[in-house]
Amino acid sequence: MRLLEIDDLQTHFFTSGGVVKAVDGVSYGVDRGEVLAVVGESGSGKSVTGLSVMGLIDAPGRVVGGSIRFQGREIANLRSAEMRRLRGARIAMIFQDPMMTLNPVLRIDTQMVETILAHQDMGRAEAWAKARDTLGRVGIPSPDERMRAWPHQFSGGMRQRVAIAIALLNKPDLIIADEPTTALDVTIQAQILHLMQGLVEQDGTGLVWITHDLSVVAGFADRVAVMYAGEIVEAARTDDLIDAPRHPYSRGLIGSVPSRNRRGARLAQIPGGAPPALDRPEGCRFAPRCSFRTHGCEKLQVLRDGVRCWRAGDLPPFAAALTGTAS
Amino acid sequence: MSATDTQPPAPPPGAAPLAPRAAAPERPAARVIRDFAKSPLAMIGLAMLVIITAAAFLAPWITPQNPYDLRSLSIMDSRLAPGEVGFSGVSFWLGSDGQGRDMFSAILYGLRISLIVGVVACTSALFLGLSLGLVAAYFGGRIDTVIMRLVDLHLSFPPILVALILLAVMGRGLENIIFALIVVQWATFARMARATALSERQREYVEAAQSLGLSGTRILFGHLLPNCLPPLMVLYTVEIASAIALEATLSFLGVGLPATQPSLGLLIANGFQFVLSGQYWISLFPGIALLLLIVAINLVGDRLRDVLNPRNIT
Amino acid sequence: MVYVIRRLLQALFLALVMSFLVFAGIFAVGNPVDILIDPDATQAERARLIAQLGLDRPFHQQYFIFLGNVLQGDFGNSFVYNRPALGLILERMPATLELAFAAIMIAVVLGIPLGLYAGLRHGSVGSQAIMAGSILGFSVPNFWQAIILIMVFSVALGWFPVSGRGEVGEFLGIRSSLFTLNGLHHIALPAINLAVGHLALVIRLARSGTREVQAQDFIRFARAKGLSESRIVLVHILRNILIPIVTLVGMSFGGLIAFAVVTETIFAWPGMGKLIIDSIRLLDRPVVVAYLIVIVVIFIILNLLVDLLYSLIDPRIRLDGARQ
Numbered sequence: 015m016r017l018l019e020i021d022d023l024q025t026h027f028f029t030s031g032g033v034v035k036a037v038d039g040v041s042y043g044v045d046r047g048e049v050l051a052v053v054g055e056s057g058s059g060k061s062v063t064g065l066s067v068m069g070l071i072d073a074p075g076r077v078v079g080g081s082i083r084f085q086g087r088e089i090a091n092l093r094s095a096e097m098r099r100l101r102g103a104r105i106a107m108i109f110q111d112p113m114m115t116l117n118p119v120l121r122i123d124t125q126m127v128e129t130i131l132a133h134q135d136m137g138r139a140e141a142w143a144k145a146r147d148t149l150g151r152v153g154i155p156s157p158d159e160r161m162r163a164w165p166h167q168f169s170g171g172m173r174q175r176v177a178i179a180i181a182l183l184n185k186p187d188l189i190i191a192d193e194p195t196t197a198l199d200v201t202i203q204a205q206i207l208h209l210m211q212g213l214v215e216q217d218g219t220g221l222v223w224i225t226h227d228l229s230v231v232a233g234f235a236d237r238v239a240v241m242y243a244g245e246i247v248e249a250a251r252t253d254d255l256i257d258a259p260r261h262p263y264s265r266g267l268i269g270s271v272p273s274r275n276r277r278g279a280r281l282a283q284i285p286g287g288a289p290p291a292l293d294r295p296e297g298c299r300f301a302p303r304c305s306f307r308t309h310g311c312e313k314l315q316v317l318r319d320g321v322r323c324w325r326a327g328d329l330p331p332f333a334a335a336l337t338g339t340a341s
Numbered sequence: 342m343s344a345t346d347t348q349p350p351a352p353p354p355g356a357a358p359l360a361p362r363a364a365a366p367e368r369p370a371a372r373v374i375r376d377f378a379k380s381p382l383a384m385i386g387l388a389m390l391v392i393i394t395a396a397a398f399l400a401p402w403i404t405p406q407n408p409y410d411l412r413s414l415s416i417m418d419s420r421l422a423p424g425e426v427g428f429s430g431v432s433f434w435l436g437s438d439g440q441g442r443d444m445f446s447a448i449l450y451g452l453r454i455s456l457i458v459g460v461v462a463c464t465s466a467l468f469l470g471l472s473l474g475l476v477a478a479y480f481g482g483r484i485d486t487v488i489m490r491l492v493d494l495h496l497s498f499p500p501i502l503v504a505l506i507l508l509a510v511m512g513r514g515l516e517n518i519i520f521a522l523i524v525v526q527w528a529t530f531a532r533m534a535r536a537t538a539l540s541e542r543q544r545e546y547v548e549a550a551q552s553l554g555l556s557g558t559r560i561l562f563g564h565l566l567p568n569c570l571p572p573l574m575v576l577y578t579v580e581i582a583s584a585i586a587l588e589a590t591l592s593f594l595g596v597g598l599p600a601t602q603p604s605l606g607l608l609i610a611n612g613f614q615f616v617l618s619g620q621y622w623i624s625l626f627p628g629i630a631l632l633l634l635i636v637a638i639n640l641v642g643d644r645l646r647d648v649l650n651p652r653n654i655t
Numbered sequence: 656m657v658y659v660i661r662r663l664l665q666a667l668f669l670a671l672v673m674s675f676l677v678f679a680g681i682f683a684v685g686n687p688v689d690i691l692i693d694p695d696a697t698q699a700e701r702a703r704l705i706a707q708l709g710l711d712r713p714f715h716q717q718y719f720i721f722l723g724n725v726l727q728g729d730f731g732n733s734f735v736y737n738r739p740a741l742g743l744i745l746e747r748m749p750a751t752l753e754l755a756f757a758a759i760m761i762a763v764v765l766g767i768p769l770g771l772y773a774g775l776r777h778g779s780v781g782s783q784a785i786m787a788g789s790i791l792g793f794s795v796p797n798f799w800q801a802i803i804l805i806m807v808f809s810v811a812l813g814w815f816p817v818s819g820r821g822e823v824g825e826f827l828g829i830r831s832s833l834f835t836l837n838g839l840h841h842i843a844l845p846a847i848n849l850a851v852g853h854l855a856l857v858i859r860l861a862r863s864g865t866r867e868v869q870a871q872d873f874i875r876f877a878r879a880k881g882l883s884e885s886r887i888v889l890v891h892i893l894r895n896i897l898i899p900i901v902t903l904v905g906m907s908f909g910g911l912i913a914f915a916v917v918t919e920t921i922f923a924w925p926g927m928g929k930l931i932i933d934s935i936r937l938l939d940r941p942v943v944v945a946y947l948i949v950i951v952v953i954f955i956i957l958n959l960l961v962d963l964l965y966s967l968i969d970p971r972i973r974l975d976g977a978r979q
Binding site: 494497498499501502505506508509582586589590593594595596606609612613616617621624625628631632635636639 | 669672677790791793794795796797798799802803805806809810817909910913914916917920921931932935936938943947950954958
Binding site: 068070098099100101102103106107109110111114115116117118119120128129132133177180 | 871872873875876877878879880881882883886890891894895898
């Protein structure tokens with residue numbers, strides 16, 4: 015039994031302009047102690063997938079199909095009270111912008127203690143002590159003092175540590191981290207990454223790391239799922255994906271990362287932009303931007319053997335293709 | 342709502358990004374009128390306003406009696422309930438007051454006075470405030486400081502208090518209440534005129550005009566003034582409503598208009614003494630007329646705010 | 656501390672400016688001797704009265720004498736009651752303050768929940784009804800609304816008394832009609848009348864604040880923490896929307912005291928507002944001046960209080976006045 019198993023998830027937004035299929039048949043799974051990176055550009059549906067798991071899709075959005083199983087239990091259409099019991103306790107989430115995730119008018123201790131008391135039957139003093147210990151655990155110096163501070167007295171990196179501490183408070187089985195380092199400076203990014211890596215290893219927590227930046231998770235994730243226009247286009251072990259990406263989009267992503275090994279070579283780029291969510295091409299959604307497009311790409315593509323491209327087997331080897339994409 | 346209605350067609354490829362209006366040759370005034378008409382509520386407000394204004398100014402010709410011509414009043418007709426037929430055979434559709442005055446006629450005459458006071462006071466306040474605001478924004482420095490300090494000081498006191506004191510000093514009277522309303526309202530206009538003029542002054546075109554050697558007055562009146570007008574028009578509309586309400590309040594309190602010029606406030610005050618004996622109509626109907634007038638003006642003002650909002654001008 | 660001192664100095668300066676304006680304004684009014692004195696009085700009697708009132712001295716002297724007296728709490732005697740003007744005002748202040756306080760309570764206690772609801776259930780029928788009601792609350796002139804309240808609740812239904820303050824009770828050393836049933840019965844209509852305009856404002860502020868805060872990331876994070884909906888609304892959203900509401904309430908308390916003039920006149924509420932209207936009609940100069948100075952002082956104190964309250968509910972604002 016996997017910790018989290020998403021199967022053919024459909025999350026749609028019913029807007030006045032039409033139905034936006036933000037998540038359109040996504041499946042992935044995570045085990046205990048495993049790190050899964052979900053990579054994609056903005057609008058690919060990676061964050062909406064995470065929010066769907068949390069049951070945090072607001073109107074006009076709705077999970078319309080598929081299943082989300084957590085520890086074997088179906089949670090896609092759980093009653094809101096039961097979902098609330100799960101949220102923050104068994105599944106925790108960390109958001110992108112640490113400047114915005116803490117309530118500016120509540121003290122740190124208030125925001126931490128309430129998280130414990132929402133899920134555990136515990137005295138306020140005990141909860142406070144536990145919160146302080148967790149604050150120390152995420153590397154915040156003199157946690158006793160800092161507990162009584164206000165969010166604006168922390169830097170961005172420190173606030174993200176607080177958010178991580180809040181996520182850890184109830185010892186969750188799964189953490190969904192939605193671009194938690196994107197808004198931070200590069201050196202702070204590395205610290206947070208290192209911290210998270212250590213924490214999930216210690217606790218055996220499953221981690222879904224949502225990011226648009228493949229290089230951030232390259233050395234850290236066990237597996238990677240690449241999302242494009244509401245679908246997963248490739249899912250593989252991290253090493254395999256980085257060494258030999260099979261979907262043209264994954265190739266493009268990896269080709270566009272500046273790398274030590276290819277110093278001096280021109281960076282590859284993917285021409286154009288993602289299709290608008292209301293007007294996606296039929297068949298392969300990446301086809302309009304794909305340099306390998308031929309007849310047959312207008313057919314509906316299925317995820318077969320971890321890749322959503324019917325020509326995946328025919329494409330030239332990745333290394334050879336690299337030099338060719340520079341045109 | 343209107344923002345999505347007025348989306349311009351996508352600019353043709355290659356169109357200069359700095360000239361988005363190029364694709365829409367329509368005059369701004371025409372656009373404002375067209376957008377305004379899109380809201381049914383605002384059109385109802387406008388229709389109400391037109392009808393009320395017309396009725397108020399045509400009062401001498403359309404009312405059954407001249408309520409201030411004592412010869413046409415009969416004490417026998419006093420305090421008739423709405424719809425009752427009077428001694429002289431005339432029906433009093435809205436009843437009559439303590440002196441046998443037809444309420445319908447009195448209301449129309451009262452509306453006329455209320456409208457005149459509101460519009461005259463507000464228009465004068467607009468010109469005064471606009472001039473001072475523009476002067477403050479254009480010259481800046483000490484002049485600006487003095488004017489704005491005065492504005493701030495002024496706005497920190499409730500308008501009713503300022504008006505009360507002024508009328509206490511000057512006594513009742515049409516000119517006095519108009520003066521008091523001007524004093525109460527100029528600061529609001531001045532502040533908005535200065536704010537819009539200042540933000541406009543920092544735009545490139547003013548700098549361009551200055552570098553072309555245009556004179557100060559030319560820039561002031563040719564450039565700053567036209568750009569301040571839309572927000573001031575909105576303010577002007579709503580302020581007329583509040584001027585009318587304030588005048589009615591002051592007259593009701595007995596410090597506004599004298600009994601020879603009975604505005605709606607005075608009518609309501611006269612009726613107040615009969616409320617306790619159940620003769621509700623003498624206060625109720627003038628109040629409804631006042632309310633309709635204020636609501637109509639506010640509906641129009643609200644819509645103007647939406648339509649004239651620069652963020653909606655694409 | 657520096658901030659508080661600076662604010663106090665500013666307040667003092669403002670009070671000085673206002674005292675001058677008030678004095679100059681009142682000075683420009685007609686001669687009070689004309690009303691005070693018997694038209695048949697002799698020239699000598701007239702001159703004696705003028706000298707007695709100090710009206711024969713030049714303007715600046717009169718002002719400094721006035722200022723000196725004011726600093727000693729002496730505003731002169733009321734021409735009408737022949738008693739110290741300040742005493743008259745202070746005597747009636749509690750009635751006005753309790754009326755304004757009751758109105759603020761009504762506006763806040765009803766306005767915040769209604770505004771929260773309208774914001775959370777944006778677009779629902781209930782929300783639209785609340786907003787339509789608040790627009791009406793803005794538009795109805797205060798004095799006419801008071802008459803309607805009397806017509807409906809006193810005359811037609813007979814539920815509430817038409818006028819007066821009712822019994823006054825004492826609680827913790829404060830005497831107020833809020834402490835007796837009879838007093839509450841009397842204050843209900845005037846307080847509602849005074850509250851309606853502000854109720855509409857509080858509803859609007861609470862609604863727009865709720866909509867704004869609701870869309871913030873920290874609310875989503877609070878949901879992700881598994882907090883109950885009531886905790887999110889009552890702690891996370893409410894604490895944030897309180898800031899503009901506290902400002903409004905503080906700022907408008909002065910306005911309420913001013914507008915109490917209308918309410919007090921109609922409901923015959925024995926407060927400062929009714930006194931000032933009567934004094935204006937009778938040209939009772941010392942009372943008018945004393946009232947104005949008292950109002951200025953109340954305004955200044957209120958402004959200071961609002962600033963202090965701010966720093967309590969918004970940690971980002973510290974007393975140095977800077978927003979971090």
